[in-house]
Structure formats: C-alpha cells, structure tokens
Amino acid sequence: MTLAPPPFDPELAAALAATGQSSIATGITLDQLAVERANLAETVPTVTELATDATLRVEERTVPGAEDGPELELLVVRPRGRTDPRPVVYHTHGGGLIMGNNRYGLDPVLDFVRELDLVVVSVGYRLAPEHPFPAGTEDAYAGLRWLASDPAAVGGDGRIVLTGGSAGGSLAAALALLARDRGEVSVTGQLLMYPMLDDRNESVSARQMHGLGVWDRVSNETGWAAWLGGAAEVSPYAAPARATDLTGLPPAFLDAGSAETFRDEIVDYAQRLWAAGGDAELHVWPGAFHAFDFLAPQADLSQRARAARLHWLRRLLGD
Amino acid sequence: MQNLSRRLAALDTSAGAALDVIAYFDRLAQSRAGLEQVVRGAAVLSGVPARLDDPARRIAIRVDAAGVRTTPDGPPDPRWPSIAVCGAVLRLETDRPTGQLDGMVLERAAITVDLVIARVRGGVPARRPDCAVVELAVDPAAEPQERKRALRELGLAATDGARVVALADGDVMVDRGTRTVPGEGRRGVGPTVPAAELPRSAHEARVALRFTADGTAADPGPRVVHADDLGALVLLVAAVDAGAPPTADLRALLEAVQEVPHLLRTSTALVASVSVRAAAAELYVHHSTLQDRLDQAERVLGWSVRTTTGRARLQLVLAERLLRR
Numbered sequence: 001m002t003l004a005p006p007p008f009d010p011e012l013a014a015a016l017a018a019t020g021q022s023s024i025a026t027g028i029t030l031d032q033l034a035v036e037r038a039n040l041a042e043t044v045p046t047v048t049e050l051a052t053d054a055t056l057r058v059e060e061r062t063v064p065g066a067e068d069g070p071e072l073e074l075l076v077v078r079p080r081g082r083t084d085p086r087p088v089v090y091h092t093h094g095g096g097l098i099m100g101n102n103r104y105g106l107d108p109v110l111d112f113v114r115e116l117d118l119v120v121v122s123v124g125y126r127l128a129p130e131h132p133f134p135a136g137t138e139d140a141y142a143g144l145r146w147l148a149s150d151p152a153a154v155g156g157d158g159r160i161v162l163t164g165g166s167a168g169g170s171l172a173a174a175l176a177l178l179a180r181d182r183g184e185v186s187v188t189g190q191l192l193m194y195p196m197l198d199d200r201n202e203s204v205s206a207r208q209m210h211g212l213g214v215w216d217r218v219s220n221e222t223g224w225a226a227w228l229g230g231a232a233e234v235s236p237y238a239a240p241a242r243a244t245d246l247t248g249l250p251p252a253f254l255d256a257g258s259a260e261t262f263r264d265e266i267v268d269y270a271q272r273l274w275a276a277g278g279d280a281e282l283h284v285w286p287g288a289f290h291a292f293d294f295l296a297p298q299a300d301l302s303q304r305a306r307a308a309r310l311h312w313l314r315r316l317l318g319d
Numbered sequence: 320m321q322n323l324s325r326r327l328a329a330l331d332t333s334a335g336a337a338l339d340v341i342a343y344f345d346r347l348a349q350s351r352a353g354l355e356q357v358v359r360g361a362a363v364l365s366g367v368p369a370r371l372d373d374p375a376r377r378i379a380i381r382v383d384a385a386g387v388r389t390t391p392d393g394p395p396d397p398r399w400p401s402i403a404v405c406g407a408v409l410r411l412e413t414d415r416p417t418g419q420l421d422g423m424v425l426e427r428a429a430i431t432v433d434l435v436i437a438r439v440r441g442g443v444p445a446r447r448p449d450c451a452v453v454e455l456a457v458d459p460a461a462e463p464q465e466r467k468r469a470l471r472e473l474g475l476a477a478t479d480g481a482r483v484v485a486l487a488d489g490d491v492m493v494d495r496g497t498r499t500v501p502g503e504g505r506r507g508v509g510p511t512v513p514a515a516e517l518p519r520s521a522h523e524a525r526v527a528l529r530f531t532a533d534g535t536a537a538d539p540g541p542r543v544v545h546a547d548d549l550g551a552l553v554l555l556v557a558a559v560d561a562g563a564p565p566t567a568d569l570r571a572l573l574e575a576v577q578e579v580p581h582l583l584r585t586s587t588a589l590v591a592s593v594s595v596r597a598a599a600a601e602l603y604v605h606h607s608t609l610q611d612r613l614d615q616a617e618r619v620l621g622w623s624v625r626t627t628t629g630r631a632r633l634q635l636v637l638a639e640r641l642l643r644r
Contacts, residue, residue, distance in 0.1 A: 010350035014360060017346035018339040298363040298386025300356070 005208040006258045009287030015296035016213075016289065024295070026211055028096070028219035030129060030226065037099050044104050047075070055080055055114055061154075063146045066138035073124040074143060075102045076154045077110060079117040085157035087188065087317050090147060091122040092140050092175070094166030094291070096196070096215065096223035098128050105165050108193065108293055108306055112163075115310050116317075119155050121147055125171070132229030133238040140171050141178050148185040159188040159317065162250075166215070166262075166291060167223065169195025173240035173269070180248050189316045191253045191309060194262055194290055195269075198241035199224040199234055203264035213259055213289035220261055241265050246272050251279040253312040255305055257288025283308050337423050340364055344427040348434050357435060358382045358409070361428040365411050365421050370395065371432065373407030404429040405436050453493055456514070457483055457521035470514050477515040484508050485524035487531075493517060500543050505531040508545045520546075526556055530641055532587075539587040540641060552638055559642045568620075568636040569643070575619035582619070583637075585612050589624060590634040 008016065016024070028036055051058040061074040079086070089112050093104045102124040112118040125139035144160070151158045164172040169192040179185045201224060206217045228238060236243035252273055256266040263284065270282035285292070285301050293302035343360055354371060359382040361369035370381040370391050381391040395401070400417040401410040402425045409429055411421055455461050455469035467477065475481055475493075482496045487505040496511035507528025509520030523546035530549065532540025546553075576582050584602065592598035599609040616624055623629040 008350070010347055010352035011356050011359065013350050014343045014346040014352070014356075018343035018364075020339060020342065298359065298384075300359065300386070300388075303386060 002210075003204065003208040005212055007287055008213070008259055008289060009285075009292075009299065009301050011299040012288060012292050012296055012301060015299060023212055023216065024214045025096075025219055026213070026216040028222050030222055033098060033129075040095065040099050040104065041101075044101060045106075047103070050075075050077070050103065050106070050110075053110070053114075056110065063143065066135075066142040069135065069139055069142065070126070072139060072143045072146070073102055075106075075120075075122040075124075077106075077113050077120040077122070078155050079113050079119075082117045083155075085152065086117055086119050086155060087159040087161060088119045088121055088147060088151060088154060088156035089161045089163050089191070090144055090172075090175075091120055092125065092162075092164035092168040092171035093122060094164065094168040094196075095127070096219060097136065097167040097170070097227040098223050100127075100167075105168065105291070105294055107297065108165065108309075109163060111306055111310060112313060116313055118161075118313070118317075121154055128223070128229065129226035133227050133231070133235065136227075137171060137174055137178070137237055140175055144175055144179070144185055160185070161189040161191055161313065161316065162187055163191040163193065164195070165193035165294065167196045169193050170197055170240060173197060174237045176249050176252075177240060177243055178237055187250045189251045189253070189313075190249070191313065192255075192266075192269075193293075193309070194256050194260060195240075195254065195266060196220070196223070196262055197239065197269050198262075198265040199228060199239040200241070201261075203261075203268075205263035205265075206261045209259065209261045209289075213257075213261075214292075214295065215261055215290045217261060241269060246276040246278060249273065249276075249278055251281075251316055253281045253309060253316075255283040255285065255308070257290060257292055258284050258286050259288060260290040262290065281312055336420055340420070340423050340427055344431045348431050352431075352435065354378065354432060354435050355380055355382065355388060357428055357431045359386050359388070360431075361409065361411065361424050362386065365413070365424045367411050367413040367415075369409065369411050369428070371407055371409050373405075378407060400425060402426065402429045404432050407432060407436070453491060456493055457491055457517045459518035459522075461518075466515070466517075470517075475514040477513065479514045480511045481514040481517060481520070482509045482511040483517055483521040483524040485521065485528040487528065491521055491524065504542065505533065506543045507531060508543060510545075510547050526553055529556065530638060532641060536584055539584045540637070541591075552635075555635070555638055555642060559639070565643060566636065566639060568632065569639050571620055572636050572640065575616070579612075579615055579619055581612060582616055583640075585609070585616060586624065586633050586637060589613070590630055590637060595625070 047058055047060060057078040057080045059076050061076055062071050063074055065072045091109050093100045093102055095104055102122040106122060109120055113120050123140055123143040125136040127136060147160060162172040162175050172190055173192055173195055176187055176190045179187045201217055201220050210217045228234060234242050254266050254270050256263045270280050273280040285305050288301055293305045296302055343364060347356055347360055358369050358371045358380045362382040362384050363386055366384050368381060368383045372379055379391050381389050383389055395410050398414055399410045399412055400421055401408050409425060409432060452469045455465055480496050481493055484492045484500055485507040500506055500508055507524045509524030512520045527544040527546040530544045531542055532538045534542045588598040588601045592601055595609060596606055599606045613624060624633050
C-alpha cells in the first residue's frame with residue numbers, strides 16, 4: 001500500500017527541484033555503488049579547500065587504529081586564534097555506511113568550530129560492503145580511545161561530544177553505547193543528526209518515503225545489508241535501535257525531518273531514552289527531508305535546525 | 320550531494336542553471352511559499368543579498384546570500400539591478416554587471432512575488448488583484464491567448480462587460496463596471512467594453528486620468544473622471560502631446576492665479592455648475608460674494624466668464640491646465 005508522505009517544506013522542495021532531480025540518493029543498489037561513491041567524492045571538499053576558511057586551522061593526523069585494523073586518518077579542525085583547551089566534537093561521517101570519508105558532510109559540524117570555538121576531530125573508518133560491521137565501528141572506537149587518552153594532542157580539554165549525521169549518527173550512537181559498556185572512555189554528550197539507527201527499515205516513515213526525498217528505503221536496505229554482512233544476530237553496536245538498554249547514556253540531542261525515512265526510528269529512540277530516564281532533546285523539523293540542512297543550508301528551516309544544535313551544545317558545555 | 324547555491328555558482332550562465340532557477344521558483348510558488356522565501360531564493364541563487372521594498376504594504380525584507388533575514392540598512396542603491404512588481408521593488412544588492420543569471424533570478428522571483436501578493440492579500444491594503452494578470456488583460460501588445468488566460472484568472476469571459484480604472488500611481492484596476500468606482504484618490508475611468516477589448520478601455524481610462532485633479536483648493540477639480548463624459552475635450556490631449564505651446568488663455572490664467580488665489584476654485588465650480596447660484600452653493604459662499612469674485616476674475620482674465628462662450632472658453636483653459644501639469 002502506498003502511504004502519502006508529509007509535504008516538503010516550500011524552500012526545501014524548491015532546492016530539491018532545482019537539482020533537476022525528483023529525489024536524491026534513492027533506489028541505490030550495490031551494483032551502482034562505484035558510481036555513487038564517485039559522485040559523492042566529487043562533492044567532498046579537499047583539505048586545502050576546507051583551509052580557505054580563515055577562521056579554521058585544518059590538519060590531518062594519522063593515529064594507531066583498532067587491533068588488527070589499519071591506521072586511522074583523522075581530520076582535526078580547530079578555531080584559529082584560540083590556544084586554550086576546548087571541548088572536542090568527535091565526528092563520524094555519513095554516507096549510508098558504504099560511502100564517504102572524514103571530510104564528507106562536515107559543513108554543519110564546522111558550525112561548532114566557527115560559532116562555539118570547539119575542536120572537531122573527524123575520523124575515517126572502514127566502509128561496507130568491503131568491510132562489514134564491526135570493522136568500521138571498531139575503527140571509530142579506536143579513534144575515540146586515542147582522543148580520550150591524549151585530548152591535549154588536538155587542543156582538547158578532556159570533554160568529548162560524539163556527533164554524526166545519518167550513518168555517522170548511527171556510529172555516534174553506537175560509540176555512546178560502547179563507551180558506556182566498555183567503561184574506557186567518558187563521553188559528555190551525543191549529538192545525533194538525523195541518525196540511521198534501525199536496520200529493520202520497516203517503519204511508516206520508511207514506507208512513506210519509498211522513492212522520495214533523500215535516501216529512501218531501497219538505499220537504506222542496501223546500506224544495512226552491506227554493513228551487517230548477513231549476520232544472523234544484529235548487535236546494538238551495529239544498529240543502535242536494537243539496544244534494549246538505553247540507561248546510563250550521556251545527554252542526547254536528536255533531530256529528524258518529518259519527511260524522511262528515519263523519522264520514526266529517531267522519534268522512537270528519543271522516547272526510549274526518556275523512558276530509560278535519560279536526558280534527550282528531540283527536534284522533528286516539519287517538511288524536512290534527510291540531510292536537509294546540509295543540502296540546502298540557506299533555507300529557513302536549515303538555519304533553525306543548525307541554531308538548535310548550537311543552543312544545545314552551549315547548554316551542554318556551559319559556554 | 321552538494322548544496323545548491325555552490326552548484327549554481329559553478330554553472331552560472333549555462334542553460335542548466337537557468338532551468339534550475341525556473342524550477343526553484345516554480346516549486347516555491349506551488350508550495351505556497353511566502354515573500355521571505357522568495358527573497359531568500361533570489362539571494363541564494365544569485366549569491367548576493369536581495370531585498371523587497373513595498374512601502375504601501377509596509378514590506379521591507381532583506382535576505383543575505385547565506386539565507387539570513389536581516390533588516391535593510393539604508394536606502395537602496397540606484398545602481399543595483401531591480402525589477403518592479405505589483406507596486407513593490409525587488410533588488411539584488413550588487414554592483415556587478417547584470418549577468419544572464421541575475422536577470423533570470425530577478426524575473427522569476429518577481430513572477431513569484433506577484434503570485435504570493437495575489438494569494439495573501441488581505442490584512443494589507445490590497446488595492447488590486449494580481450497585478451501581472453491585470454496588466455496582461457489590458458496590454459494591447461499581449462498575445463490574444465495570454466490575454467484570454469489573464470481574463471480567465473480575473474473571472475471574465477471575453478464577451479463580459481468590464482472597464483479599466485487608471486490610478487494616479489500608474490496602476491490599473493479592472494472591474495465589471497458597477498456604479499461605484501473602486502480605489503481612492505485620482506482615478507480615470509474607462510468605458511465599459513467587452514473584456515477582450517480592455518486595452519481600449521485602459522487607454523481611455525489613462526486619458527481620463529489626465530483630466531482629474533486632487534480636489535483641493537490648490538488643485539480643484541474632479542477626482543474621478545469618466546472617459547465617456549469627456550466628449551470633444553479629448554482632442555486637447557492630442558494637441559498638448561503633439562507639442563502645441565500653451566495658449567494665451569492659460570498663460571493669463573496662471574498669471575491671474577498669483578493675484579487672485581481663489582480663481583481656480585471659483586472657475587472650476589462655475590464651469591461644473593448649471594448656474595452661478597448653484598456654483599455659489601457648492602463653494603459655500605453667498606450668491607453676491609460669488610458675483611463679486613466673478614467680476615474680479617473677468618477683470619484679471621480679460622473676458623466675460625458669464626456668457627455661454629465665455630464659460631466654454633474657461634472650461635477649455637481649465638482642462639488645458641490639468642493636461643499640462
């Protein structure tokens with residue numbers, strides 16, 4: 001049965017129309033992956049391009065990876081002109097668990113450097129289907145452990161906020177669970193931007209957005225299948241919505257669009273955080289499609305979504 | 320996935336960018352966006368701040384290239400590319416030469432502003448319905464198909480009776496020719512014609528507008544003039560427009576006004592009334608007072624204004640004054 005989706009916000013609908021496509025990153029299957037990766041790579045800024053923003057100090061670092069894993073490529077972005085230790089935002093990038101690198105989707109996150117003088121550390125992790133779970137998650141965790149062990153190496157003050165958009169939000173939520181369960185790293189907060197949390201892919205919103213908007217149910221199925229690699233049991237560290245225990249997690253910020261595949265799983269995750277006695281802030285932006293603030297940053301809704309994250313970070317960090 | 324404005328900046332003048340601009344504003348209009356969103360679209364797509372000023376509706380919207388709404392700081396620079404729409408002016412705040420893309424952005428944004436104003440009128444003094452539609456309906460150069468579409472949007476069939484009311488600020492209104500003339504201030508009213516002939520009504524309405532006055536002591540005369548009532552007076556328009564020099568009567572009248580301030584009011588009342596007694600009533604003066612004033616007028620003008628020919632002469636020179644303002 002076809003379910004009517006909520007209407008898109010006028011500005012976001014216009015931005016989407018102006019791309020000349022009726023939808024973005026929908027209907028992706030593994031056989032198109034090489035093309036999709038190449039298309040995405042074209043839009044990712046280089047380190048030199050990122051460094052043209054005079055307010056930022058951009059550097060690349062290689063640090064030891066997970067046991068049996070490769071070394072990790074970290075991108076460190078600091079506010080220029082600030083030398084005192086600052087809180088660090090640890091960023092895991094998006095791309096459906098199958099695409100992207102540590103510079104992908106960074107623009108909304110760089111707001112935290114520009115506006116709040118925070119340090120951003122963005123980690124590259126191994127992607128599916130070449131490397132199914134837990135490879136990428138363990139990479140991201142190894143980077144987090146390195147950061148926690150020596151925050152001063154990047155100008156950090158010891159506080160770490162996990163963040164990521166889409167698949168990166170999934171990894172950020174998973175890292176929060178891992179940090180709690182392994183007890184090696186202390187995390188200050190988790191800022192989950194339209195996170196991809198649930199491999200089951202069966203929600204009303206997933207069905208409503210089939211073939212529509214940005215990142216639909218088909219693309220989602222492809223990403224999850226590659227990430228899980230046919231595992232019989234799905235670990236909560238692979239798909240955080242699978243976690244049955246959400247107690248003892250750091251304060252969370254979650255946002256979603258009302259017109260996106262992930263809407264229902266994000267709302268559900270927030271409700272379960274509250275049910276577990278957790279501290280969580282949830283925003284559902286009306287008529288927003290997935291990754292709207294990244295694709296159309298000038299839209300009114302995008303500005304408000306970005307501002308809401310900054311407000312939450314300010315309160316969380318007491319700045 | 321890349322943000323739209325950066326992509327457009329890279330494409331700039333290509334046909335692809337033009338299509339993107341059209342698609343953007345078309346979609347905005349379909350989704351019932353408001354004015355701010357349209358102005359933001361213009362700013363984001365052009366990559367420079369955009370602003371919309373409409374003092375009559377108390378609208379002043381400025382959005383910078385990052386999409387942030389701000390308050391306009393200072394008056395607009397006349398060098399900025401701009402487009403007028405429905406009494407409002409949309410501008411791009413840039414000194415760069417107007418490129419193809421800027422022109423396209425302004426044009427499409429203006430069309431969308433027009434639609435928004437047409438949709439959301441109410442609350443603000445909406446003097447007219449959708450201006451572009453009205454302009455199309457009265458434009459003699461419009462394609463017949465276009466005019467037909469415009470008439471349809473105004474709820475008129477080609478054979479329905481309708482007329483044009485021309486306003487002092489250059490705008491026009493269309494109505495079905497009821498007794499009450501819509502609008503306020505000086506208005507020229509065209510003849511009621513089949514709607515397909517509205518351009519003719521518009522032409523005559525604009526001519527009639529030239530015979531209107533503010534109706535004040537300094538500028539006495541009718542605020543509303545119907546083209547149908549002008550008769551042979553319209554011939555004066557052609558003569559004035561062809562460059563005929565002011566008549567000796569006009570020169571005498573304007574000189575006399577310096578000396579006798581009430582002259583214009585007195586003369587205007589006289590030619591508009593059936594008798595001196597009626598004119599006195601209209602001016603709220605005693606009959607004998609008016610007689611005294613007319614004696615004075617005849618002295619400074621040099622001809623009798625109480626004979627039939629004298630009154631006709633006075634009527635013509637008063638009309639000439641209005642046409643030459």
